[in-house]
Structure formats: C-alpha cells, structure tokens
Amino acid sequence: MPPTPTGQPTPTGQPTPTGPTAPAAPEVFEPARLGPLTLRNRTIKAATFEGMTRGALVSDDLVEFHRRHAAGGVGMTTVAYCAVQPEGRTERNQIWMRPEAVPGLRRLADAVHAEGAAVSAQIGHAGPVANGRSNRLPSLAPVAMFNPQSLRMTRRATVADIERITAAHATAARLAIEAGFDAVEIHLGHHYFASSFLSPRLNRRRDGFGGSLANRAKVARAVARAVRDEVGDRIAVLAKLNMDDGVPGGLWLDESVQVARWLERDGSVDALELTAGSSLLNPMYLFRGDAPVREFAAAFPPPQRLGVRLAGGRFLRAYPYREAFLLESARQFRAALDLPLVLLGGITERATMDRAMAEGFAFVAMARALLREPDLIDRIRAEPATRSLCVHCNKCMPTIFRGTHCVLA
Template sequence: MSNYPLLFEPITINKMQMSNRIVMPAMHLNYTPDGAVSDQLVAFYRERAEGGAGLCIVGGCVINDRSGGPFMVNILKDDDIPGLTRLAKAIQDGGARAGVQLYMAGAYAHSFAIGQQSISSSPHFSKFTKQDAREMSLEEIAQVQDDFVQAALRAQKAGMDMVEILASAGYLICQFLSPTINKRTDEYGGSLENRMRFGLEVVRKTRAAVGPDFCVGVRVAGNDFVPGNHTNEEAALFAKACQDAGADMINVTGGWHETKVPQLTHELPAAGFAYLARGVKRAVSVPVASSNRIHGPGLAEEILARGDADLICMGRPLIADPELPNKAKAGRVDLIKRCVACNQGCFDAIMTLGPIGCMVNPRASHEALGKPGPAAAAKKVVVVGGGAAGAQAAITAAERGHKVTLFEAADTLGGQIAWYWRSTEKPDFAAIPAWQGAYLKELGVDVRLGQRAEADSIAALGPDHVVLASGARPVMPPIPGLSGPGVVHAWDVLKGKAPVIGREVVVIGGGAVGLETAINVAKRGALTPEQAYYLTLFRGESPEAIDRLLTTGSHNVTVLEMLPKIGKGVGRSTAWIVYLLIKRFGIKPITGVKVLSVEPGKVTFDSSDGQIAIKADTVIVAAGAAPVNDLLEPLRAKGLDVSVIGDAGGGLTVLDAIAQGYKLAAEL
C-alpha cells in the first residue's frame, strides 16, 4: 500500500489529468520585475513540478494595466505568450499540470503602480492599500470582463492546462460581491444575485471563449472575515453559481487581506480553514481545493479522508521544500523541511517588494543559480553549535562531500529554537531541529551532542575549516538594581526557568523578544483554548464572558522601551498581529523612556513626563543578547581557519542565520 493513498490518487478535472491531489496555488513571488517570465520564475516552478506537485498555478497574473502592481507576471498582451509558453513547458516537463491565475485587484491596486486611480464596484476607500477607488462604468465592466477573457485565451495559447479566476482575498470580484462596498443601484448591485453578476459573467464569458474542454477554476473566499460581508453560507452559494456558469473546480481560501483574522501565521491552527472548504464542497459537485496552513502530507490525507476537499493547496510548504510530495510518497516525511508559518522569508519580503525566500529553504529565490556542486576537494570541517545556522552549515557541507563533525553542548539540536517554540506557542518551529537532525543522520555527519567543544579538542581533529556557530547569551544592561530579587531575564521566563510572581509585571525592552515575553506572561491565567471549548460547548459562560476571559490573565504587564516605537525586530507582515494581541491582552507599552533603577516592588524611569516610578512585582529584562565567540581567538591562535556565523557573529533572525550557514558551506 502506498503512503498517503488519497493524496497521491490521480484525478481528472474536465480534461486535465493530475497525477495527485497536491496543488501549488498562485502566490506573489516578486521574481518578475518587469512582468515578463524570468529565468528565476521558470527555475522555481520547474523544481516544484519535479518535486511532485500535481498542479502549479502561477500568479496572480495581471490582465490589464489597472490590475496589479510591480513584479507580477503579465498576461495582458500577446507578447507575453512566448514567456508563458516556456513556463508552461517547464512545469509540464517536470511532471505537473500548469495553470495561471487571472488577477484584477480593483481597489487593492496602488495608484503609484498603475499610474491612475484604482477602480471598484463603487466609490471605496481601501483599508488595505489606503487607496480611493472610483466606481466602474458599465463600459468599464464590459472591458474588464473582456480582459479576463483575453488573458484566458493567451494562457490557452501558451499551452497552459487551466486558468483560475481570482474571486477571493478582497480583490475586484470580491468588491462586487461585498454588500459593504457594492452600493450600485444598477444590475450589478443590490441583491446577492446582482452582486454575483459581475463575477459570474466573467466565468461564463471565459468558458465560452476557451471552449468546453479547457479547465476553468475559481478561487473564492470561504469566509470574508470582514464584518457585514460574506460568510461561508454566501461563499457556498457563489461557488454553486460559479459551477453553474462553467467552473470546473473551486479553490477555497480564507478571508480578505484587510481582515483582522490571521490567515497565514501560526495563530491559524493547522488546516484551520478546512471547514470552509467543507461548507463549499457540500454545495457543489465539482472538485474543491482546501487552502491555508496545510503543512504536511498527514494533515492533507486526513482532510481528503474526511471528505472536506478533493484537492490540497500547499503554497508555502512547497516554497519550504519543493520535494515535499516526492518525500511523502517515498515515506521520508522525516526529511521534509516543513513550513513553520514564520512569514520571515515570504510575506515580509512581499511587504518590501523583495523576492520571496524562505527561512528553512535558503535556496528559495535562487533556484536559477542551481544547486551547489560537489566540493573540488573534500575537507575536514568542524561545526561548533547545533542551532539553526550551525546545523544548516553542517548539512550543506556534508551534501557537498566534506567530512563534518558537529559539536553541540546541549543534549538536543536547535539552539534557541529548542525552547523558543514551546514558550511562544509556535510548535511548527520544533520541525526545524527535527528535520535538520534527520538530514545530519542521513548524511553521516558525526554529531556530538552534550559535548562542549574546546580549542584543543577541535584542533585534535585536524580540521581544514572550523565553523563557529555558538550562538549568543542574554545581556543585562547597567541599570542599578537588576541583580536584586524579583528580576529575571526574558530567556529564562520563556524557558520556564524563572518564576513570574505577583500582579504587576514590567518588561524592560520592547523589541521582538520583549513583546513575545510580554504576551506570554499576559496570557498566563487567561482561558486556554481547551477551557474555552469546554465552556462554549456546555454553555458554562456567555459568549461575551468567554471573549473577555480569553484575554484576561493573572498579570498586568507594562513594557518599557527606550525607542520611540515598540516592535524593533518584529516582521512587517506579522507586526499587526503582535500589536493586536498587545491591545487585546491589555499590555501597556511606554516608549521613549530611560530606566533609571529597579528596587524591590518598583521601577523608576525618565520619560517626557518626567521621572516616574511604577509598581513592579516582577521585572523581566529583554535588552538583547551578546555573541558567544569565546573560541574564536584560541582557534585562530592554533592556526585554524575559522568562520563565524549566526548569533555568534551578531544578532540575526533565524532566516538570516540559516541563509548564512548555507552560503558559507556552499562556498567551502
């Protein structure tokens, strides 16, 4: 019996035959700075196809000069067809079916990018893009519908196997569907039937143009998660209407971009939106895809077994590991580099118009450069430190043929990650040391856990190169009183090694670690998800009481930050969630302050309002960390060639640390 039989069962949608149920959905990648298909885009999708995906959907692809922004793939003129043909062939030669997503942003388009005012169903100010959109005329409606049709025909001419019409995430078709935005009084506004008309006409006209045998899909929001907008009930009605209009498959995702419901980060439970796909599937007879946070084959198989969906979208999981399908089919799940929902390499990059990368896959965005080849000569390499950076360096060096020994003083791999994931409720991070450990074993790396490396023991191995990845240690700033009672370090709090006592808690430092710690402490004593489920199921408390108790913990938390703003080091795409949690849990940030002293029961600081003392039963210090590179000079004194990576060389994100370890080893 094969591994994951449902996931790897072939399926035919219209005339499109897929080898399995795995779909790589359309995602902004920022690999096409001028809109033309690039070598990097082709290489990226070729690897995902060769890695075993059943269908790769490219996009969003802009259909006219009003539809998108910079770095998106163009499908707006016939000159784009040759590049798309090349892309389709690369995907198909890799073993997958190829599709494109037809994208029209509407009010989500930036005027600076399109050179004109954005358009929408009605005059509308977008909370997401801060753009004032004007209402489309009937002539413009007809023109945009034809733009969809012409783009679909170009995809067909390019040899693509399908097109997907984007009707999710708050883009133009959603803006017609939305009762809070669409205030038209003609046939495109008012009733649900009228508000669906624009999108359904796009589907009908596309179907008529491409013929009966070409696959047409629609990506819908299973719930807008915007007050006053569509729920799963209306989504199911729209999906059924799309099917009746000619759609062959429905791809179900979560809400709009402007929703306050996280859709991609760890706050969304694994497969947390599968219920949305189930609601749509019960209303239609065409295949339905489930999306968002389906990070592994076991979870995917479970969704298929329950009958919640027919197809599984894996976007970021396939950025993280293009070989995920092949590894799953071969029973090597232990080697899957799992997406950890960090957003560091992907959506943080989108926010700065950078190319999409990945924390756990440092090759992402560099596929066109190829994989590092075998080393010209095998070397003896010693890596000191089994955190993310050190383990990655050891893996890449071993892959290239070097003989690698790795020292780790702790009993487990992972470094800070080994304890970080538990305290911050990010269990996906535990996958990093797990797959790194599996790779090290597979590659025959000599891993010496529980052994603290010394200069003499390293030199005794006769290494050609030493990689120092020994991490960092927390620092205490020179503030009077920090050595007194009731003062603990954030790392020790997060590790569970330091007690947090008393009602009033003050965190010194409002960077990423300080805020993570503040949220961790503020949650203590609040209802757990299990308690909330119990009280909801048995109606032990009112919904209003449960909502209040979910964010009312045992501690009042204040954060003191010397900078004008909190959040230094927090990712741009996830900062809004951190700030939302700070607000919901009643955490009080005070910025622009200088802490003067800590005494039993109080903290005194200077601010723009003068000198202030506040009560503090526990003081938590989150003032940064210092590199641990004590071995650097002793090793160099022995004439050894040494490189320093990760936190041992200065504070880095996990994204940068892993990338640094990979790059160093790729060049050894």
C-alpha cells in the same frame, strides 16, 4: 492517518462513512481528473505572488521557481498573479496578459511540463487592491473608496469598465492556451475586483450590480462564463472563491455557498479552490500564524516604514495557526456541492491530505510549506511520516518585493 474504526469519529470530529456502499477515499498520490486534464496526483502548488516579473514579464527566476516545484512532485503549479488589464495589477511589475507575455509564459510552461507537472495561470483583476500609485493608473472598485495601500482614492467602476474587464478575462484565458498552459484559475477572492462586488462591506452600489446577492454575484458569474465560453474544454477552469472575507459586514459563508451553487449550476468551472480573507482589509485571516509587521516595515522606504511599524499591527492581525485551518468552513461547501473542491490552508502533512480525501475534497493546495521545501511532496510520498519544516512565521510574505522565498531555507 491511522485507520479509523467504521462509524467512529475521525480526529476532526466527522463520522466515517458506514455500510458496504461507502465509497473508498481516493489516494492523494494517484492520477486524478480535473476537467479535461489528468493530473499526476491531487496536490496543487497554490498561487503565491512570486515577485519575479520585472517589466511585467516572465523572468528566468520565475521559470526556475515553478520548475523547482514541478520537480518536487506537485501535480500542478499555479503562476500568480496574471492580471487581465494593466490597471488590475497590485503593483506595476506583475504580469499582465498581453501578446508580449506569451513567449515567456510558454517557456515557463515547457519547463514545468518537462518535470511531469501541469501548470495553471491565476488570472484576475485586483480592483481596489490594485496599487494605483505604482501602476500609474486609477484603481477600480464598486464605489469610490480610499485605498490604504496606495494612499489614493479608487474610482467607481462603470458598466463599461465591468464589461471590459469581463471580456479581458476571456482574452487572458486564450493567451494562456497560446502559451501552453493546462488551466486557468479565476481570482474571485481577497477583495480583488469580482470579490469586492460580492462583498456587502465594499459594494454599496444602487444599480444592477449592488444590493441583492444575485446582483452582487453578477460580475463573478459573468467572468467565469466568459472564460468558459472562450476556452471550452481545451483547458481546465478553476475559480478561487472567498468563503468569507474575515471582516465585519463582509461576505459570509451562507452567501458564499449560494454563489458556489450558482457557479456549479452555470457549469462554468471545473473546480473551486476555497479561500478567505481580504488583501485590502485583513490579509492574515488567510495566512494564519505570526504577523511579520517588522519585516514588512523594513521593506518600505523610511517615510512609510515608521507608519507601518506604528499602525501595521492593526492591518496585520495575528491569528493562531493550526493544521487545515480552513477545513471547518470548507465542509459546508462540500456538503452543499457536487463540484470538485480544492482544500487550502495549513496543508502540510500526509494525515491532513488523507483526511481531505476522506471528506470528499478532490485536491489539496499548498503554498508556504512548499516555499520552505519545494520537494516536500516527493518526500511525503516516499515517507508518509515526513513533517514540514515550515514554522508559519510568515516572514516569507514581505519577500514578495524582492523575490518570494522562505527566509529560513
């Protein structure tokens, strides 16, 4: 991004800091601290389910997927998604954290480290987003509700379920350490288990886990606390937090900012990655760009294919894509917190990375652009004017059923 005259509006409309004490913005390609870690730069490969874990274990393809991103220059790559319990998978071939998964995860971590990058495991419980039909286990939610993806009812989570799932996050983090991982990212977004409790749309409980925001935030805070108590400062702990759910009656910015303040005060996380949307009710709110209804329909067997074609447009709503599309909301968190923040959503250019650094974000996270070009980070570092080839068609999304990839690459 070209220099901006001191005190004049930036291209995003935010004033540039003035005066001799204004801190210099960090350089995105310089080493940076993340909790106990030092990353080689401030770029993170965001979690995107890879669809390469048949048998709920690491495959050679998964190792190569993350090795390729590490070789392409990211500071850290994120393995997605590592369920903390078997019923917490969105489908039965996802990894769930157990001793049998550790050798494969260790092999993946070694491959990433050999390329000079760090590796993080996204851990969580899918809650109402879990596919009970695929898992052959009941999905869990704050209250019993219909899951349109599995066409089954979820089961109301008991207090014992909540305690079990909270403890399982700590176990998953310990297993990540055993596998040589450098960080874990706790999934608190997209209407997964903890996020569904945060959402007033989904959480209609009348016990100590429902009603007030303080009650609805108990699961998220307890999970983060359990992980921190388990790992101490041996690895970095991030959390992926919804800024808003993108659905009427869902979690909105004002409440989410307060949850972020509580997490900061608790001292349980080293950074927050800011996200939005609902995998259950409105997934395109996070992705933006074209809605690949036809491609999703083709991924299903004939009985469901027609239904997806006819009704998919109501579930996969298209939102216009623009660079840094979550930045405006994320600024409210940056203004309210001292905690390091990871900016996600439409980060494809060096100018956007520099803008994020100038506005006080500690890291930037990328997903679709790196599916198109795993070496994009190295190319941007070598030539700052490099433009991403990603056209935001989102046709990569349905490929999760057969190995996530860019269909245009």
